[in-house]
Amino acid sequence: MSAGAPERPDASMTLITEMMERPLDPGYAAAAERRQESGLSAATGHRSTMLIIVAILIGFLLSASALALRTPTTTASRIKQGLVARIEAGRTHADSQTRLIASLRQQINTAQAAALSEQSQTRLTAELSKLELAAGTVPVTGPGVVLTVDDAATKAEAVVPDTNPRAATGPDQGKVIASDLQIVVNGLWEAGAEAISVNGHRLTSRAAIRSAGAAILVDYRPLTRPYVITAIGDQGSLGVEFADNSGGSYLQSLKNNYKVRSDLKNRSSVSVPGQPTLSLQNAQPVQSAVTTPRTTAPQTKATSP
Amino acid sequence: MIPALGLLVGLAAGLLLHPVVPLVLQPYLPIAVIAALDAVFGGVRAVLDGIFNDKVFVVSFLSNVVVAAFIVFLGDQLGVGSQLSTGVVVVLGIRIFSNVASIRRHLFRA
Secondary structure: OOOOOOOOOOOHHHHHHHHOOOOOOOHHHHHHHHHHHHOOOOOOOOHHHHHHHHHHHHHHHHHHHHHHHHHHHHHHHHHHHHHHHHHHHHHHHHHHHHHHHHHHHHHHHHHHHHHHHHHHOOHHHHHHHHHHHHOOOOOOEEEEEEEEEEEOOOOOOOOOOOOOOHOOOOOOOOOOHHHHHHHHHHHHHOOOEEEEEEEEEEEOOOOOEEOOOOOOEOEEEOOOEEEEEEEEOOOOHHHHHHHOHHHHHHHHHHHHHHHHEEEEEEEEEEOOOOOOOOOOOOOOOHHHOOOOOOOOOOOEEEOOO | HHHHHHHHHHHHHHHHHHOOOOHOOHHHHHHHHHHHHHHHHHHHHHHHHOOOHHHHHHHHHHHHHHHHHHHHHHHHOOOOOHHHHHHHHHHHHHHHHHHHHHHHHHHOOO
């Protein structure tokens, strides 16, 4: 900017002004002026050898660098795709094996029933099915509640951060964590639930609700939100007692303080899937206890990370 | 017209020959590409302005690439390679966009 001119408001940004106002090389204008002074046309032809060589060079540079710089990302994504494919193949395999186990177990059950009925031991058959029902190896259906718990819609400020056990859980307070689910599920057991599944995973005597990092695992399977807890129990009392006991009040406080969303619905008929892979390798029955079947519902193990 | 054909020939040659760029030169490639694009758009604009000069074009291309590579090299030596690369990309990007805007005004009157 010349000193004589009135001061421009953008005088301190001459670099940017220059760049924006004269993006073209001043060289072109200067060369055109020189040519016009010596009596030639302002523009030269586009057919000089040098120009064509440079054009070829530029094209070569563009494609060469595109190829050279693209390769690493394709390699990385190929590896990632391979891993994803392997994970999916493994999961499909595991699922098909689980289905195979279920069908084999079905066969075992029918064979067992046939063997027992052949020996006319109907009492044993009845006891076996009762035990299976209590152990959670077979799908069950009955009246109950469906409780849907989900993270808060937006991050909410804690109302009373100091007096709450969740205060030290991390920055994202509106997130449902494993211990929340543990407390809620224990509240449902306490309210008289006879069978509970979380997102389709049956809670048996061996299924733990635990956290692995940010994920919630039930029976070592990761869950995705929303968490749908299905519980079978007395339709009249299950919901009411749950709302009264510690699990229900804990859920209510989560709702009030952290805007965790939850929704309890009474249903006349819900079904809870079985956990057919339940098997014990090391536990042996105590001789005196064999004849007294435990029919109480299993308590969820409250493991903490 | 002929330079445009040359550009296509160069592109095809690069795609077909699949040259292996030495690892040492790879950090300079993105900057070189941006510098080349700047020269190309500047040249196209000059053609449309009616003041194209082949010598200026060749020299601006070569100097752009050399200076851009030098800036990145210097930045690498000083430990601010990525920042300087960003600076070069921003400056040349602004130039490319204003040249393209000017080309657009010439071609579409808009």
